[in-house]
Amino acid sequence: MKILEKFSAVATIAGFSFYACAFGLLGVLPWFMTNRVAPIKGGLDFDAVFLPKTVPVDFRDKYKTLAEYKAAIDFGRKNYIAEACWHCHTQYVRPVGNEVARYGPVSENWEYQNEMNLPQLFGTRRVGPDLTREWNKHNIDWHFAHFRNPQDVVPESVMPRYDWFYDDKGKPNDRGWAITAYVMWLGSWRRNEAPPATPH
Amino acid sequence: MGNTYSIDTVSAGHVNYARVRLWLATSFFWFAAALLAGYAYSLQFIRNYPFAGIEWLSPGRVRVTHTSGVAFGFLVTATIGLMEYVIPKLTNRPVLSQKVGWLALIVWNLIILTTVIGYLFFGQMQAIEWGETPTWIDPVVLLALAIVAVNNVLGPILKFSLESGRGLYVSLWYFTAAFVWTAINYFVGNFLPQYWVPGSAGASLTSMYIHDLVGLYVTPVGWGLMYYLVPVVLQKPIFSHKVSLLGFWALAFLYPLNGAHHYLFSPIPMWVQSLSIVSSVGVHLVVYTVIYNFLQTLRQGGTDSYTKLPLRWFVAGAISYLLTCMQCALHVTLTVQEHVHFTDWVVGHAHFVMFGTFSFFVFGFVTYLWPRLWGKSGWWSDSLNHWAFWMMAIGNFVMWTSLMIGGLIQGASWMALEPFTKSITASEPYWVTRSITGVGILLGYSFFAVNLYKTATTRGEKAPAMARPALAM
Ligand code: HEM
Ligand code: HEM
Numbered sequence: 001m002k003i004l005e006k007f008s009a010v011a012t013i014a015g016f017s018f019y020a021c022a023f024g025l026l027g028v029l030p031w032f033m034t035n036r037v038a039p040i041k042g043g044l045d046f047d048a049v050f051l052p053k054t055v056p057v058d059f060r061d062k063y064k065t066l067a068e069y070k071a072a073i074d075f076g077r078k079n080y081i082a083e084a085c086w087h088c089h090t091q092y093v094r095p096v097g098n099e100v101a102r103y104g105p106v107s108e109n110w111e112y113q114n115e116m117n118l119p120q121l122f123g124t125r126r127v128g129p130d131l132t133r134e135w136n137k138h139n140i141d142w143h144f145a146h147f148r149n150p151q152d153v154v155p156e157s158v159m160p161r162y163d164w165f166y167d168d169k170g171k172p173n174d175r176g177w178a179i180t181a182y183v184m185w186l187g188s189w190r191r192n193e194a195p196p197a198t199p200h
Numbered sequence: 201m202g203n204t205y206s207i208d209t210v211s212a213g214h215v216n217y218a219r220v221r222l223w224l225a226t227s228f229f230w231f232a233a234a235l236l237a238g239y240a241y242s243l244q245f246i247r248n249y250p251f252a253g254i255e256w257l258s259p260g261r262v263r264v265t266h267t268s269g270v271a272f273g274f275l276v277t278a279t280i281g282l283m284e285y286v287i288p289k290l291t292n293r294p295v296l297s298q299k300v301g302w303l304a305l306i307v308w309n310l311i312i313l314t315t316v317i318g319y320l321f322f323g324q325m326q327a328i329e330w331g332e333t334p335t336w337i338d339p340v341v342l343l344a345l346a347i348v349a350v351n352n353v354l355g356p357i358l359k360f361s362l363e364s365g366r367g368l369y370v371s372l373w374y375f376t377a378a379f380v381w382t383a384i385n386y387f388v389g390n391f392l393p394q395y396w397v398p399g400s401a402g403a404s405l406t407s408m409y410i411h412d413l414v415g416l417y418v419t420p421v422g423w424g425l426m427y428y429l430v431p432v433v434l435q436k437p438i439f440s441h442k443v444s445l446l447g448f449w450a451l452a453f454l455y456p457l458n459g460a461h462h463y464l465f466s467p468i469p470m471w472v473q474s475l476s477i478v479s480s481v482g483v484h485l486v487v488y489t490v491i492y493n494f495l496q497t498l499r500q501g502g503t504d505s506y507t508k509l510p511l512r513w514f515v516a517g518a519i520s521y522l523l524t525c526m527q528c529a530l531h532v533t534l535t536v537q538e539h540v541h542f543t544d545w546v547v548g549h550a551h552f553v554m555f556g557t558f559s560f561f562v563f564g565f566v567t568y569l570w571p572r573l574w575g576k577s578g579w580w581s582d583s584l585n586h587w588a589f590w591m592m593a594i595g596n597f598v599m600w601t602s603l604m605i606g607g608l609i610q611g612a613s614w615m616a617l618e619p620f621t622k623s624i625t626a627s628e629p630y631w632v633t634r635s636i637t638g639v640g641i642l643l644g645y646s647f648f649a650v651n652l653y654k655t656a657t658t659r660g661e662k663a664p665a666m667a668r669p670a671l672a673m
Contacts, residue, residue, distance in 0.1 A: 005373070005445070007368060008361075010376045014448070015452075019412075023408070023456075025472070026460060026472060027388065027404060030401040030469050030472055031404075034401045081327040082261075082323030083258055083260040096465055096538040098614070102617060117398040118394065118398045119328050119394050120398060125542055161252055
């Protein structure tokens with residue numbers, strides 16, 4: 001007993017070893033397990049979203065090349081982080097609570113094994129709906145109107161307005177395009193599966 | 201056990217009073233800023249955000265200012281200050297270097313300032329909950345934590361342990377462990393998921409960080425401070441040093457494993473989630489031993505526990521702790537998670553324990569310490585202190601209740617597959633209640649702040665000699 005009251009015991013057993021044990025179980029092991037999961041086929045699948053008709057034609061007018069489109073999605077994600085959208089929106093669908101009916105297929109590991117999830121954007125609070133399967137919920141004009149002032153589109157909404165995504169004439173600027181490209185990309189990699197039964 | 205651990209030989213000379221004052225004063229400044237940010241953000245929920253359309257006051261950035269402000273600006277800053285008082289008293293040794301001590305104070309406050317500027321004006325944040333501090337500041341934070349750990353905490357405690365050969369008092373175990381944990385944890389949480397570990401393994405690490413910030417910094421440091429304050433105010437030793445041993449080692453073993461309970465039903469491997477649930481339930485061992493130990497200690501003091509204001513803050517905090525931990529025993533189970541995860545229920549839990557417990561502990565300690573720090577015989581106004589207590593205590597309780605009900609309603613609405621907007625309109629009354637209680641809390645806090653200022657600046661008699669503390673183990 002006495003030994004447990006010594007500095008050395010507290011610091012090495014409690015402080016270090018117990019934490020290391022948790023790090024192994026909660027960090028290292030899941031890391032090995034998920035690393036073995038095959039990521040999204042063909043990298044992030046941007047081409048598959050960009051080239052066929054699944055993407056509104058506007059994106060192909062705005063972003064001439066695949067590289068530009070990719071860069072825009074990445075920039076959109078940066079804005080998503082900078083405005084802390086992830087404190088109001090989550091990005092994983094749970095296998096419970098009727099979420100499959102509301103949002104679509106349950107999230108699986110392989111969807112998150114890519115550089116767009118460094119760091120991951122799971123989130124812990126849903127003030128607004130989950131965005132994991134957002135790609136086909138609304139069209140591009142809806143998003144442009146919505147980010148400008150959500151209450152114009154959804155009167156009950158408590159989402160903030162983002163005037164700085166628009167230029168003086170009220171047209172979306174690069175940030176407005178990028179954030180829209182980002183949310184309209186989310187979940188597109190599972191577009192071949194059945195849509196949710198009762199979309200929100 | 202058995203040997204009496206008495207600190208009455210301590211000369212006050214080891215405490216650097218000027219620095220303790222400054223740590224506390226800056227922490228109370230950050231608290232005011234963080235409260236205002238939280239209040240402003242709560243107005244977004246009732247569609248009355250006063251700064252709509254102003255980029256640098258974007259609600260998301262303000263929210264992060266609120267949470268980082270209360271956690272790092274207030275709780276961490278204030279507790280480092282209080283430890284600068286407690287550790288020299290308990291070890292009879294000063295910090296390793298006074299110069300480095302000052303440096304730590306300045307660097308820490310600059311970190312908070314640049315962080316807030318980074319959030320608001322540059323939209324720089326890291327998408328890691330509680331770790332939003334911009335990536336380029338992270339190495340400085342790590343360095344500052346390491347400096348505080350070595351210079352203020354581990355250094356004096358190690359010297360005491362080596363030179364006196366005695367066992368450590370329970371507060372010192374908590375501080376030692378907390379500082380070994382926090383430095384490692386900050387690295388794990390802020391660097392690994394950001395640069396190397398994507399996806400659900402990254403989420404698992406993030407969850408470990410989220411939980412260990414509250415579980416391995418705020419909780420042990422908060423209780424460690426109370427293991428000092430309560431016996432000193434009561435003038436009675438802690439009921440049982442053995443029971444405190446139990447609580448400490450259970451916390452040390454179980455808390456780090458709890459992390460994944462923040463992402464239940466996520467793609468994180470299910471066995472990790474189950475492990476975290478089991479160990480979270482096990483944590484109740486900590487809770488009840490600690491509460492039992494303190495209840496028995498308070499019993500020796502008769503009516504002191506509510507007539508003496510520092511203890512009243514403590515008792516209110518301990519009640520919140522007990523209630524929130526009963527609440528958490530519910531919401532950590534998968535059945536209840538299905539219903540309350542992602543809702544305001546969790547926000548209620550977070551406020552009730554971060555504010556209602558650990559901030560109250562800090563207020564209690566400061567109520568005891570502040571006049572002494574300035575060499576005054578008492579507070580400028582006792583009744584203002586009582587007002588502050590009641591406004592914040594009632595505000596805290598009402599906010600918790602309303603968020604809990606709101607959370608249940610949101611969860612039910614989602615499960616019933618109602619249109620999403622239905623859950624928003626149904627939550628309105630509870631969000632309005634939160635903003636109203638926010639006014640109460642802000643008012644209560646401004647009473648406290650005025651009193652802090654007046655006590656420090658008005659001329660008063662010298663304090664009576666410090667009472668003889670009675671700590672035994
Ligand atoms: C045995 C006691 C506890 C248990 C079982 C517990 C459990 C939980 C769980 C399961 C969540 C996540 C809920 C969700 O997202 O659905 C949570 C969130 C939280 N807990 Fe606790 N908790 C406990 C004690 C504490 C203590 C002592 C603190 C503070 C010092 C604390 C602070 C928080 C905070 C701040 C959050 C919100 C995290 C976020 O921002 O998402 N909890 N807790
Ligand atoms: C004027 C009083 C306060 C108001 C109006 C307020 C308001 C808010 C709001 C609106 C949120 C965001 C909730 C959400 O995302 O749905 C929040 C989050 C939070 N606040 Fe406060 N707050 C207040 C005081 C405090 C205090 C004193 C503390 C702690 C010392 C605190 C700690 C937190 C924490 C830990 C969170 C994160 C919760 C989570 O992520 O689950 N708040 N607050």
